[in-house]
Amino acid sequence: MQRSRVGDISGHTCADARRAASKVGDAVFLRLRLLVGRTGTFGKSPPQPRDPGVPRLVSYRLLPSRANFAEMCFGETRESDGQGPTFTSTDLSATQMDREDQSPDREGRAPSSTAPQRRAWTPAAKASATFAIGIALIAIAGALTLTNAPPRLVRIGAPGIKAINSNGAPSIGRTFGDATVCQSGEVLPAGVSAVRLSLWAFYGAPVHLVAYSGSRPLIEGRRGAEWTSDSVTVPVKPLARAVPGAKVCLTIAPNSEHISILGTETSPSQAASIVEGGSPQLLEGRLAIEYLAPGRRSWWSSVLAVARHVGLGRAFAGTWIALLIAALMAATVVLSLRLAMRELG
């Protein structure tokens, strides 16, 4: 048995198969094809008017069913029966197909003026177009991401308290259920867009944060249970001006997980309080809270600094490590796309 992609054609053309197919998909691809300014397969020149001297594709013996033509057009692999000529679908280039479309059909009718609208894309062209769109989307998303700026830290904790983040911060309390932690004497900086709370959990829990000035809520934010490790960042709506003497309250609920509250130990008068099951209690200190605002330097402007940073902390330090990573990433992507293209096309 000879294994090949069958193009056993005996009465129907590939165009017949395309006509039999639904028009919706073709219309979409036709638009895309027009959009990129091509009338043939990607990378091929537009079809030329048919040279009468060029033999038509229909000179091959054809399969009787349209389904088999669809197989031919879309590259389905079959076992050759050994009768009649066989060829691979890659042999059937789009140029040939286009040429066929422009030639008279079997009854000798001239191709209609709407013939280009009926053209189907080859699998290779479809895959190419999808890859092209995908790569373009990735590039756009990457570029947009790099125009963002990482958030900057505008304040750590309350004034008068030793600044501490969760690096090395001791646990000042913990909870295994629903809890509300409140801490007074906080200064909310102007423009704060997120609040980072030092809570440690393996499985996070929903967190609802409200900051009050007296009894008036100033900022509010929520975060789902998808966080882990030793901090949870809650996005909030920015304040126009700084507000001193605020009370920050966070409600952790519903919760059944072990959550540690990290911070710095203080005197009871300055400590945060926790309400767990109805009875308020003082924690052993203050919860470490950090206030974040939108950054000013985009990732684009930090690219060189990041590349230098990547080269540190190694046995053989150097910026070349960033290039090595880029080369490995590029090789992965190129090899993947080429392989997928070969298989799907």
Added chain:
Amino acid sequence: MSTLPAPGPGSDAPTSAPPGADRQPRRRVAPALRDTTRGISKVARRIPRAAWICALIAFLNASAWSIITPPFQGRDEIDHFAYIAHLAEQHSLPHSLSGPPNYPTEEKLVLEGLNYWQVRFTPYTPSISSVAQQQALTSDVNAGDALYGAEGGNASSEPPLFYVLQLVPYEIGSGNVLVQLQLMRLLSALIGGITVLLTFLFLRELLPSVPWAATIGALCVALQPQFAFVSGSLNPSVLLYALSAAVFLCLARGFRRRLSARLAVALGATIAAGFITYFSFIGVAVGALIALAILATRDARSRGRGALLAPALATGISVAPVAAYVVRNALVGSSLSGATSTVGGAINLQSLFHEVSYIWEMYLPRLPGMTRYFAGISTWKDIWFDRSVGLYGWMDTMLPPWVDNLALILAVGVLALCGREMLINRASLRARLPELAGYAAIAIGLLTMLGITSYVSDVINHELAYGESRYLLPLLPLLGAVVALAIRGAGRRWMPVAGAAIVILFVGHDLFSQLQVIARYYG
């Protein structure tokens, strides 16, 4: 693939052998070596080039991850390194820890130089960033302190196979902890490549009529960022994935052809290797033995009792390490099930309902009447799905929540296409139900094992639950199958589009995950 030249007639004749007293031993060894090499070469030549390319892609991808992730910021790397150091320096397995971990002096020094304790768990603390810190690290690395004498880390109770393999890069990079670690990570990346190769072969057995299915499925597995991240770090899970993929392959060949004696030996040896690699493999092994029983029943019906010989052989080989472990524990007077006794002891009839409830809720929404174990958490989404989308570094680097939500929509689309394909081909699926039941048994075995371990840790010992997506990666071959079926499910017209779109999604996911980790550690 190059092959050895075929031996000509009389090539083994005494006249062709070099003169000397060692002529006879050489004559015996050389043909054996040549036969072995020829056998390997023959097997390698039968593997399609696409499979090798997929494996290469997996290796390159994991290598990139191995450099992106700062030293020791992979999950539990400090403990695995300490295990290997103990094995290499003291030529013995570390004992299970009774107190806090005790790392070698040189390792501790390097960890300090890397600011390890400040960086881990803290998503907004980058790795070392100044030349002065680098100089301090270099002097720590070259301090030449001892790598022996320590008891080991938290991984001390794990079986040794992966660590024994890692002795090779440890010795090659001897004298520099960071070089040793990087070489070990590269060996892990190589094992990751083998996993993808085995996945390719599994998919080719599973969907033989779709030539591209194996390539695209294996390619997506190679690009799966969570897998690439783990493959780029020092973690025995990597070998667990490779062995699980080998189990899937052996079973697929058994179901699609028949379980020959050679295949039975391969399956048994793979399961046996899994037992001495990672305790989590017990779940896979139990599922594989159930699949083997299904296979034996099917074969016995069609070919009589003689067909039971191969499954019996496979079972015998696979449980050999367990039997040896039990005998060893009996001889030293410890609990027969050794380190697994805490898990085994937790399973009792009184608490069975709670255990079943816990395991159910670990993956699925709680049913009425069940105790609430995970209040406020949608475990399938918040734990398993979101963390499969991205949980890197020392469990401290995740993608933004909106990415998880977008990924969920796309995943539902892929599953819908896969479901469509299965619905269309339900008749042929029905004919392959025993095979599918075998694969399902492995999946259920793994999830149940994970659930029991988590129950013991979380509910009984009041420690941490086990909720990391890397635990699910032994099922990677099934991910490849889902991808292949989804592409087929798009229909003939849209197949190239769906295939290309899914591949590009995996590429994008991988790239953005790498950028996220770069931003976290170096931004």
